[in-house]
Every structure is written in C-alpha cells, then in structure tokens.
Amino acid sequence: MITSPLFLFLSLLVLSCLLQVSSNRDAEILTRVKNTRLLDPDENLQDWVITRENRSPCNWTGITCDITNGTSLAVTAIDLSDYGISGGFPYGFCRIRTLISIDLSQNTLNGTIDSGPLSLCSRIQVLILTENNFTGNLPEFSPEFRSLRVLELESNLFTGEIPQSYGRFSALQVLNLNGNSLSGIVPAFLSNLTELTRLELAYISFDPTPIPSTFGNLTKLSYLRLSNSNLVGEIPDSIGNLVLLENLDLATNHLTGVIPQSIGRLKSINQIELYENQLSGKLPESIGNLTALRNFDVSQNNLTGELPEKIASLQLISFNLNDNFFIGELPNIVALNPNLVEFKIFNNSFTGTLPWNFGRFSKITEFDVSTNKFSGELPPYLCYKKKLQQIIIFSNQFSGEIPESYGECHSINYIRMAGNKLSGKVPIKFWELPLTHLELYNNQLQGSIPPTISNARHLSQLEISRNNFSGVIPAKICTLQDLRVMDLSRNRFSGSLPSCINRLKKLERVVMQENMLDGEIPSSVSSCTQLTELNLANNRLRGGIPPELGDLPVLNYLDLSNNQLTGEIPSELLKLKLNQFNVSDNNLYGKIPSGFQQDIFRPSFLGNPNLCAPNLDPVRPCRSKLGTRYILAISIICIVALTGALVWLFIKNKPLFHIKPKRTNNITIFQRIGFTADDIYPQLTEDNIIGSGGSGLVYRVKLKSGQTLAVKKLLGGSGQKSESESVFRSEMEILGRIRHGNIVKLLMCCNGKECRFLVYEFMENGSLGDVLHSEKEHRAVSPLDWTTRFSIAVGAAQGLAYLHHDSVPPIVHRDVKSNNILLDHEMKPRVADFGLAKPLKREDNDGAAAADVYSMSCVAGSYGYIAPEYGYTSKVNEKTDVYSFGVVLLELITGKRPNDSSFGENKDIVKYAMEAALCYFSPSPQNEALNRDSRGNYRDLSKLVDPKMELSTGEYEEIENVLDVALLCTSSFPINRPTMRKVVELLKEKKSLE
Incomplete structure (x- = not known):
C-alpha cells in the first residue's frame, strides 16, 4: 500500500495537534498545583507561567520532557530538589499521564501522605521525598504500583511500622527509609523484593531485631545499609549469598557472635562497616579472599586473636x-x-x-x-x-x-x-611543624624549647610534662595566639615566666609546677581572661602574689604552693570562685583575708609561719605587736575614759539615746518578714562569715527572735560598675520576682551608702557540694542515701524547669553546680546564686524558653560544669544549664567532684561516666551492680556508684535510669539535650517504674 503525501501531512498535523494539547494540559496541571499546593518563597518556580507565545512547560525549571526528533512531547520527570519549596504533598502532579519520576528532596514539605489521593501516582517509577518534614505513618501503596523502581523517604518524620504493602513491589530496585522514627521490627517480607539493588534502613529505632536470614535471597543487592537500627543477634550465614554486594554497613548496632566465614564469598565487596557492635571471636581468614575490599572497619567490638x-x-x-x-x-x-x-x-x-x-x-x-x-x-x-x-x-x-x-x-x-x-633531644624542626596539637608528656625527652616554635602559629595544645626538658621558656611562645593549654610541668625549666603571656588571650590552662622557675609572677597574666587553671607550684618564684590575679573572671584553680613568695595574700583574690586554692609553703605574712578563713581552705596556708587568722587552726592567731601588759594597761585607760564620757553625755543630753541615726539607705522588702535592716547590721562581723565569692562575703545572722538568715554583703559602693554591682542587680531583679519552692528566697535587700547586702532564707545543711564532697562530717545525714539524692535531683530539676519554662521572661542560670544547690533542714533543695543569670529575650508558643542564644564577652561558670559549646563559642542558652545539671546528676551518682583526680589525665566526670556506661559484662549472681539495660545487656555500675551508699537491687536499677538522663543532659550536641521540663518528666517517670 502506497501512502500519499497528503495522508502523511495530515497524520503529522494531527500528531502535532495532539502533542500540543497534551503539552498545554501538562502546563495547566503544573501551574494549578504550584498555586494551590506549594509555597515558593524564593521564587525559584517563577517561570512556571503559561504565555500566549509559549504554552509548553518543557523549558520550565525542574521539568523534563521526552524529546523525539526535536519535537517536544509530554512531561516525564519533575525534579524540584533543594528549591526551598514547602506545602503538602502535590498529588496533582500525578494527573500528568506521562509522568514517571518525581524528586522533591531537600525541601520543607510537610503533612501526611494519604493512600487514597496517592493512588493517582500508580504509574510512577521514581519517587524521592528525602529530607522533608512529612509526618504520620509511612504511605500505603496499592497493588497498582507495579512499576515503582525507586522509593526514597529518608530523613522525614514518619512513624509506625513498615507496611506489608512494601513487600509487594515486584520491580523495586531502591528502598531508602533511613532516619525516620519508625517502630516495630526489620520485616522479613522485604526479602520478597528480589529486584532490589539498594536497601537502606539506617538510623531507625526498631525494636531489638535480628537480621532476617531471608535477606540472603536479595542476590541482586549491591548496597545494604542497616547501621544504627537496634539490630541484635548474629550476622546470618546467608549474608554470603549477596555475591554482588559492594557496600555492607551494619555499624552501631548490638550484633553479637562471630563474623561468619561466609562473608568471604562477597567477591565484589568494596566496603565493610561493622564497627560499634559486640562481635567476638577472631577475624575469619576468608576475609583475606576479598581482593576488591578497600574500606574495612570492625572497630569497637570484642574481637580477639592475631x-x-x-x-x-x-x-x-x-x-x-x-x-x-x-x-x-x-x-x-x-x-x-x-x-x-x-x-x-x-x-x-x-x-x-x-x-x-x-x-x-x-x-x-x-x-x-x-x-x-x-x-x-x-x-x-x-x-x-x-x-x-x-x-x-x-x-x-x-x-x-x-x-x-x-x-x-x-x-x-x-x-x-x-x-x-x-x-634524646627533640629535633629542632619538629618544634616548627604547623601543629595544632602536640603531646609529648610522660617520656624521657631532653633539650629546650627553641624560639622557632613560633612557626607553629596555630598550636592550641602544648603538653610536654614529665620529661627532662630544660632551659628558659622562650618569649617567642607568646606568638602562639591560638594556644589554649600550656602544660610544661615536671621538667627542669628555669628562668622567669614570660611577661608577654598577656598576649595569649585564649589560654585556659597554664600548668608549670615542679620546675626551677624563678623571678616574679607577671601581673600581666590577668589579661588572659579565659584562664581557668594556673598551677605554678614547686618552683622558686619570689615576690608578691599579684593582686591582678583577682581580675581573672573564670579562674577556679590556683596553686602557687612551695615557692618563695612573700608579702600578704591580696584580698582581691576573694573575687575568684576557687575550687582549688593553695599558697602553702611560702614566706607569706600578715592576716589571711576573712573570706579565706574557712575550714575548706585550711591546708592552703600551711608552711607560712608568719600568716595569722583568728580561728583557723593550726594557723596562729593574730596578735598585736605590743606586749600583753601594754595592751592591758591601754584597755583599762580606754574603759575608764569611755565610761566617763558616757556618764557625761547621759547627764548633759539624756534624750540623745532616744534618737536613732538617720540612714539614707534604700530598703526593698520581697517577702513578709519580722525584722529590719537595723537588726542585721550588728551581726555582720568577722566571726559570722560562712563563705565568700567573687562578689562579696556571706554571713550567718541569728536574730533575737531565733530566726537565722543568710546575708550576702557585696563589695564596692552603690552604683559602682563592678562585678558585685552586676551580681546585686541580677539577684535583686531575678530573685525578687521569683516564687518557687525549689529556688532560694530573697527576703530583703539594702542598697545605699551605708549598706549593700541581700538577705536570704538560711539553708541549715549548706550546699549539696559540701554534703557530697566535704572531708569532714557534715550536719546532714552522712552519707546521703539514694532516696535523698534522688529527691534532691528532682527538686533542683523542677527549680531550673521553672526558670526556663514558667518564668517570664525565661531565665538561664549560667552557673548550675552542686555548690549552688542549697539544702534546708529537710534536705529539700533550693537553686541559689543568680549573680550570673540572664533573662532570655523571647518565648515559644507554649511558654518554653526560646532558642535564643546570648553571646557573652567571656565564659562564666565553674570548671567542670561548663558546656562544651559555651567554652568554644561563649554563646549561652538554656541548654548550657541542662549540661551543667547533668554534671550535678553524675555527682549525685558517683559522689565525686566533676574533675576528680581519680578519673585520670585529661578526663572529667562526663567522659568517665560515658566510658563506664558503655561497658557491658556477663551477668554475675554475686554482683547486684550488674543491671540489664534497655537492650537486655548487663551494665556494670559498681565503678560509678558512690561506694558510701548501701543500695538495694531496685535502687541500682533506678540509678541506672538517672544515669541515662544525666548522659542525655551532657550530650556534646545541644540539640540532643532534653529541655529541663523533659528532664523532670524523665526523672519522675523513672521513679514511678520502681
């Protein structure tokens, strides 16, 4: 049959018209969906507009059309990945009959995906929705989805179990459900997907699940990723059937047993990731057959042998x-x-x-x-x-x-x-390398530090203690502007400490004890405002203690013992919040500042025979230079003279005794009280001092009525721009309006020329830190039993939760620690010391503290409690308090200070607890401290729990639950820490599980 030219022309004309109609229809669908279902704030889809000149969508952003012989056909693929669009799932796209691929990944689409409207998409071959905010159960797929080859739903907010319908995709080649909040188990029915080449079910909190042995039927797999999915049991021998597998990732699970010999049949394998499991036994020799293998990681297991x-x-x-x-x-x-x-x-x-x-x-x-x-x-x-x-x-x-x-x-x-x-000597050029970190401590190295160390300009940690290094510390070391840690201790360095140390603005630790350093301590060290530790003990330093050391805002460890220092102890040091203070074995003289006249500081002054204090045995009491006879004579003369003067005044001006001095102080009353400022003045004596801090002294004041108060007398005068003024304002403004049973009560404040003090309720049992860590017997029940410790934890958490979530505006404390949790006569806790507290600016919808971040000029807080990100960025929000509270929980469990020396070198209580919590053991009927965790493993708490507590099995289980809360709170990443409101819930939930 011969086709006429006219027939061919008419056929092409009809086809062209049909294609044009189809193209117009697709364009109308796309624009309708964009206008009704999607939000495009960045206007990335602004070219999705039908014009008279061009009604075809084939040149629109993200649109692909099937092109034949240069003629535009219908839309086949939509790729809007990472275009910043939001809205719900655009079911309307599937009305395009020729569409086979949809990629909407890396956007902020949300809502649920309903199986009814989704049936429109049954012709789709590729559906990629990764990195969005879809919620609800995974979408169900009807049997009509016979052509689906790629389904990727990674990193959404889907919940529930994997539906049975996912086992019926006869053509499916890729299934990726990583990073969703799914439950249930890893379903064996997925082994029906025999066309799969890639299966990813990682970062899903399944119930404890073994790897289905039927996965060995997926013989076309080239990529299998099941990491961090709560897998248990042994790796099935059928894994060896996956002969086309190139990547096997089973890391971060709880797999046990030996690695099967069958793994040696994976001839195509390029990468094996089995790290962070509990695999045991020897490495199978068959792994040596895997000649294509390039990346092999079996770390963090229990593997043995050679x-x-x-x-x-x-x-x-x-x-x-x-x-x-x-x-x-x-x-x-x-x-x-x-x-x-x-x-x-x-x-x-x-x-x-x-x-x-x-x-x-x-x-x-x-x-x-x-x-x-x-x-x-x-x-x-x-x-x-x-x-x-x-x-x-x-x-x-x-x-x-x-x-x-x-x-x-x-x-x-x-x-x-x-x-x-x-x-031997360290090679000269070794010191000049562009290092950020240099650790050589605990060796037998010799030589000196050359000036050319200045070439290591990005060095942040220099730790060379316990060697035989000698010579002077070169001034060129001051050019290392990024230096944070300088530990030169236990060597034979001589000469003086470089005065240029003030140029090292990032210094946090200076540790130089047990050398032969001489000269004076440079006052310029006060410019190192991030310094938390200064240890110059056991040297030959002379001169006085620089008063400027008191200006270091975060210094909490100061050891100048066993030197040749002279002079008096500067009262400016009272501004420091010191956890460790030692000036013993020097030649200091004079009266010890009153704030240091406490039992906790007694060993700090031994070996200075010329120091004195009224009541600090064995330090000698302070005496006058005049002899006793002269003192007695002068006393008698003064008494006689004073008596005569009083008698004369009484006769001449009797009404004088009825006139009270006129005070010009501003008194603010915050609670109902039965006393006045005049009742307090006479009690602010040296004998009543019970503590000191960077802002002033704390007194115990017992009134005639029998009531006992705590009075904080602040340093400096009214209106001075000083740290004490900042503390005064902060405590008055914050505590003055707070009413909560677990936050210390501010009763009254006096601010004027004659008085600057704050009056609080008195806590009979002192601070939690005193009760836990004091070496002497405490007034409280000693040692604290677990029931009391748990009650303290819940109460303190409720106080902090009030600050973060119920106070308007929310408040971040910034100095949460055991010493700032006070205990009343019933051991009920009160959060105290709001001198560093800051209000946050905003609230979220439910009243919780907003995610505002305060950027501070310097890091404040106490060593051992400071959150990692606060130390690095000086930025603070409520999650910094959560971290500090987690440290307090660990103190309650262990009975140890945050930086106890028993933890070992460069290790704090968080790292110590984390390592101990990750240790698992076989059960022992003799050891009650072995507890099952949530995965059924046994965890040894005996190394963690305070040995002073006598515990029952039930209490061990409760301690383990509190430990888990503490480790959540002290996560390195703020986003992983719970809110304080959630902490309270978790603690109470754990208590109710008893």
Missing part, C-alpha cells in the same frame, strides 16, 4: 581495628600496601615493633596505634610520601629518639606521643 597475614595483605585504603582485644605482632606485609591512607588500631594489645618501612610505599594520612604494647623505635619512613597529618602513638613502650625525618613532614598537624620511653 591479625591474619592474609587480611593484612589486602590493598585497603582505610583499615580500622581499634577498640578490640587483638594481640600479637603486626605482619610486616601491612606496610607494603600502596593504597593505605587511614590506619587505626588503637586500644588493643598488639605487641612487638612496628614494620620498619611503614609509610614508605603508601600515602598514609592518619596513623593511630595508641594504647597498645608496641616497643622499639618509631618507623623512620612514616611520612615518606609527605601526606601524613596525624601521628598518634601514646601509651605504648616506644623507645629511642624521634626520627629527624618527622621534622621534615610539614603535612603533620596533630601529634600525640605521650606515655612512652622516648629519649
């Missing part, structure tokens, strides 16, 4: 075996790998020497073999390829000198070599 040579010979890029129980020597063949970039085997029990040619054939960047039992000399070729960035070898038995070649490695920025037997 490293098989066959595995060591693999051409790996990253090789991570850390935090296991491996033993034996490293096979030399591991050093011949030309691909090796990352090598981490720390926290094991490897022995022997490192391969001599390590680094000679590879571009290694990270090398961490710390905390093993290696010995011998360091490999000289470690930086042969000039790519090495980190060398971490601490806590081994390495000996010999640091290779000269390391000084030529200008790529290195991080070195930790502490705790070895290294000796």
Whole structure:
C-alpha cells in the first residue's frame, strides 16, 4: 500500500495537534498545583507561567520532557530538589499521564501522605521525598504500583511500622527509609523484593531485631545499609549469598557472635562497616579472599586473636581495628600496601615493633596505634610520601629518639606521643611543624624549647610534662595566639615566666609546677581572661602574689604552693570562685583575708609561719605587736575614759539615746518578714562569715527572735560598675520576682551608702557540694542515701524547669553546680546564686524558653560544669544549664567532684561516666551492680556508684535510669539535650517504674 503525501501531512498535523494539547494540559496541571499546593518563597518556580507565545512547560525549571526528533512531547520527570519549596504533598502532579519520576528532596514539605489521593501516582517509577518534614505513618501503596523502581523517604518524620504493602513491589530496585522514627521490627517480607539493588534502613529505632536470614535471597543487592537500627543477634550465614554486594554497613548496632566465614564469598565487596557492635571471636581468614575490599572497619567490638597475614595483605585504603582485644605482632606485609591512607588500631594489645618501612610505599594520612604494647623505635619512613597529618602513638613502650625525618613532614598537624620511653633531644624542626596539637608528656625527652616554635602559629595544645626538658621558656611562645593549654610541668625549666603571656588571650590552662622557675609572677597574666587553671607550684618564684590575679573572671584553680613568695595574700583574690586554692609553703605574712578563713581552705596556708587568722587552726592567731601588759594597761585607760564620757553625755543630753541615726539607705522588702535592716547590721562581723565569692562575703545572722538568715554583703559602693554591682542587680531583679519552692528566697535587700547586702532564707545543711564532697562530717545525714539524692535531683530539676519554662521572661542560670544547690533542714533543695543569670529575650508558643542564644564577652561558670559549646563559642542558652545539671546528676551518682583526680589525665566526670556506661559484662549472681539495660545487656555500675551508699537491687536499677538522663543532659550536641521540663518528666517517670 502506497501512502500519499497528503495522508502523511495530515497524520503529522494531527500528531502535532495532539502533542500540543497534551503539552498545554501538562502546563495547566503544573501551574494549578504550584498555586494551590506549594509555597515558593524564593521564587525559584517563577517561570512556571503559561504565555500566549509559549504554552509548553518543557523549558520550565525542574521539568523534563521526552524529546523525539526535536519535537517536544509530554512531561516525564519533575525534579524540584533543594528549591526551598514547602506545602503538602502535590498529588496533582500525578494527573500528568506521562509522568514517571518525581524528586522533591531537600525541601520543607510537610503533612501526611494519604493512600487514597496517592493512588493517582500508580504509574510512577521514581519517587524521592528525602529530607522533608512529612509526618504520620509511612504511605500505603496499592497493588497498582507495579512499576515503582525507586522509593526514597529518608530523613522525614514518619512513624509506625513498615507496611506489608512494601513487600509487594515486584520491580523495586531502591528502598531508602533511613532516619525516620519508625517502630516495630526489620520485616522479613522485604526479602520478597528480589529486584532490589539498594536497601537502606539506617538510623531507625526498631525494636531489638535480628537480621532476617531471608535477606540472603536479595542476590541482586549491591548496597545494604542497616547501621544504627537496634539490630541484635548474629550476622546470618546467608549474608554470603549477596555475591554482588559492594557496600555492607551494619555499624552501631548490638550484633553479637562471630563474623561468619561466609562473608568471604562477597567477591565484589568494596566496603565493610561493622564497627560499634559486640562481635567476638577472631577475624575469619576468608576475609583475606576479598581482593576488591578497600574500606574495612570492625572497630569497637570484642574481637580477639592475631591479625591474619592474609587480611593484612589486602590493598585497603582505610583499615580500622581499634577498640578490640587483638594481640600479637603486626605482619610486616601491612606496610607494603600502596593504597593505605587511614590506619587505626588503637586500644588493643598488639605487641612487638612496628614494620620498619611503614609509610614508605603508601600515602598514609592518619596513623593511630595508641594504647597498645608496641616497643622499639618509631618507623623512620612514616611520612615518606609527605601526606601524613596525624601521628598518634601514646601509651605504648616506644623507645629511642624521634626520627629527624618527622621534622621534615610539614603535612603533620596533630601529634600525640605521650606515655612512652622516648629519649634524646627533640629535633629542632619538629618544634616548627604547623601543629595544632602536640603531646609529648610522660617520656624521657631532653633539650629546650627553641624560639622557632613560633612557626607553629596555630598550636592550641602544648603538653610536654614529665620529661627532662630544660632551659628558659622562650618569649617567642607568646606568638602562639591560638594556644589554649600550656602544660610544661615536671621538667627542669628555669628562668622567669614570660611577661608577654598577656598576649595569649585564649589560654585556659597554664600548668608549670615542679620546675626551677624563678623571678616574679607577671601581673600581666590577668589579661588572659579565659584562664581557668594556673598551677605554678614547686618552683622558686619570689615576690608578691599579684593582686591582678583577682581580675581573672573564670579562674577556679590556683596553686602557687612551695615557692618563695612573700608579702600578704591580696584580698582581691576573694573575687575568684576557687575550687582549688593553695599558697602553702611560702614566706607569706600578715592576716589571711576573712573570706579565706574557712575550714575548706585550711591546708592552703600551711608552711607560712608568719600568716595569722583568728580561728583557723593550726594557723596562729593574730596578735598585736605590743606586749600583753601594754595592751592591758591601754584597755583599762580606754574603759575608764569611755565610761566617763558616757556618764557625761547621759547627764548633759539624756534624750540623745532616744534618737536613732538617720540612714539614707534604700530598703526593698520581697517577702513578709519580722525584722529590719537595723537588726542585721550588728551581726555582720568577722566571726559570722560562712563563705565568700567573687562578689562579696556571706554571713550567718541569728536574730533575737531565733530566726537565722543568710546575708550576702557585696563589695564596692552603690552604683559602682563592678562585678558585685552586676551580681546585686541580677539577684535583686531575678530573685525578687521569683516564687518557687525549689529556688532560694530573697527576703530583703539594702542598697545605699551605708549598706549593700541581700538577705536570704538560711539553708541549715549548706550546699549539696559540701554534703557530697566535704572531708569532714557534715550536719546532714552522712552519707546521703539514694532516696535523698534522688529527691534532691528532682527538686533542683523542677527549680531550673521553672526558670526556663514558667518564668517570664525565661531565665538561664549560667552557673548550675552542686555548690549552688542549697539544702534546708529537710534536705529539700533550693537553686541559689543568680549573680550570673540572664533573662532570655523571647518565648515559644507554649511558654518554653526560646532558642535564643546570648553571646557573652567571656565564659562564666565553674570548671567542670561548663558546656562544651559555651567554652568554644561563649554563646549561652538554656541548654548550657541542662549540661551543667547533668554534671550535678553524675555527682549525685558517683559522689565525686566533676574533675576528680581519680578519673585520670585529661578526663572529667562526663567522659568517665560515658566510658563506664558503655561497658557491658556477663551477668554475675554475686554482683547486684550488674543491671540489664534497655537492650537486655548487663551494665556494670559498681565503678560509678558512690561506694558510701548501701543500695538495694531496685535502687541500682533506678540509678541506672538517672544515669541515662544525666548522659542525655551532657550530650556534646545541644540539640540532643532534653529541655529541663523533659528532664523532670524523665526523672519522675523513672521513679514511678520502681
């Protein structure tokens, strides 16, 4: 049959008209959906407009059309990923009959996805909705979705279990549900999806679930990710059936048992991630068959045995075996790998020497073999390829000198070599490397610090204590503007402390005890306003203690003991909030400032025979220089003269005694009281001082009525712009309007020329810190039982929750610690000391403290309680209080101070508790301190719990629950910390579970 030219022309004309009609229809659908269902605040879709000249959407943003022979056809794909759009799910897109792909990822779409309207999309092959805010249960898919090949719903807010319908996608190749709040178990019916090439179910809080053995049927899988999904049990042997698998990620679960030999059948595997589980046994030799493997991480398990040579010979890029129980020597063949970039085997029990040619054939960047039992000399070729960035070898038995070649490695920025037997002089060029971190402490190194250390201009931590370094501290060290920690202690440094230290504005710790430093303490150190610790003990320092040290706003550790210091103790030091203070064994003289005349400071002054204090044994009492006879004679004369004067006044002007002095003070009453300021004045004597702080002295005042008050007398005069003025204003403005049973009551304040004090209710049992940590017997029940500690925790949490959520405006305390939680006669807690408190500016809709962030000029608070982000950024909100309260909870559990020396070097109570909480053990019927956690494992609390408490099994369980709350509160990331209102709920819930 011959087709006429006219017929062909008419056919093309009809087809063109049909295509134009289809194109017009698609454009109308798109614009209707945009206008009714979506919000486009950034106007990224402004070209979605139908014009007379162009009614085709094929050139619109995010639109793809099927193009044949240059003729525009209908819309086939919509890709609006990361366009900043919001609104609900745009079901209307699916009215485009030719549409097969929708990608709406990385937007702020929200709401639920209903299965009814979703049926419009049954022709879709690709649906990608990752990183949005969709809620409710996962969308149900009807049987008509036979063509669906890609379904990605990662990082939304979906809840509930995975629907059964997800096991019926006969064509599905990709299923990604990562990062949703799903429940239930990992369903075995997903093994019906035999066309799957990628399956991702990571970061989902499933119920404890084993890996379904039927997943071995998914033989087309190339990517399997089930990390952080609460998996338990053993890795099924059927895993070996996935012969096309390239990436296996089962990390951060609770998998147990041995790694199956069948894993050696994964011939295509490129990456295996099994870290942070509880796998045991030896590494299967079959892993050595995986010649395509490039990234291998089995760290943080319970693996044992030696490293098989066959595995060591693999051409790996990253090789991570850390935090296991491996033993034996490293096979030399591991050093011949030309691909090796990352090598981490720390926290094991490897022995022997490192391969001599390590680094000679590879571009290694990270090398961490710390905390093993290696010995011998360091490999000289470690930086042969000039790519090495980190060398971490601490806590081994390495000996010999640091290779000269390391000084030529200008790529290195991080070195930790502490705790070895290294000796000899450190190569000169080693000091000049562009480091940020240098740890050499606990070795046998010699030599001096050269002035060229100034080349390490970004160095933030210099820790070289416990060596044999000598010479003077070069002034060039003051050019290290990023230096935060300088620990030169226990060496043989001489000369004076550089006066230019004031240029190191970021210094937080200066530790130089046990050297031979002489000269005076430079007053310029007061410019280091972030300094929290200054330890210059056991040197030969002379001169006086600079009064300027009292100007350091966050200093809480000051040790100047065992030197040759002279002069009086400056009263300016009373402005400091010191947890550790020691000036013993010097040549100081004079009267100890009244604020230091407390039992807690008694050892701080021993070995200074010329110091005196009225009632601070064994410090001698202060005496007049005149002899006793002269004192007696003068006293008699004064008494006679005074008596005569009083008699004369009485006769001449008897009404004088009825005239009260006219005071010009401003008195503010905050509570109903039965006393006046005149009742308080006579009691503000040295004998009644019970405490001191940066802003003033605290007195115990007992009135004639029998009532006892606590009075804080502030330093300085009225209106002075000082720290005490700031404290006065803060406490008066905040406490004056607060009424809560767990916040200390401010009764009255007096502000004027003659008086500047604040009057509070008196707390008979002092502070929680005193009760927990005082070395002497306390008035309170000693030791505190767990019931009392728990009650204190709940009460203090309720007080802070009131500040954050119920006060208008919300208040952030900024100095939450055990010493600022006071206890009344019934051991009921009161949050106190609001001198650093700040109101937040806004509230959210339910009255909770807003996410406002205060940027402070300097970090305030107390060492050990300060949240990490506050120390680094000087920014504060209510989550900084939550962190500090978490530290208090850990104090209640452990009975230890936040920086107790028993925790070890560079470790605080948070890190100590975190490490102890992650330790799991086999159950022992003899040990009541072993408790099951939420995953059914046994956790040993015996190392954490205060041994002074006698506990029942039920109380151990409650302590473990409170421990979990404390670890939540002290999360490194503020976003992960609960609000104080939630903390109260969690604590009360735990209590009710008893």
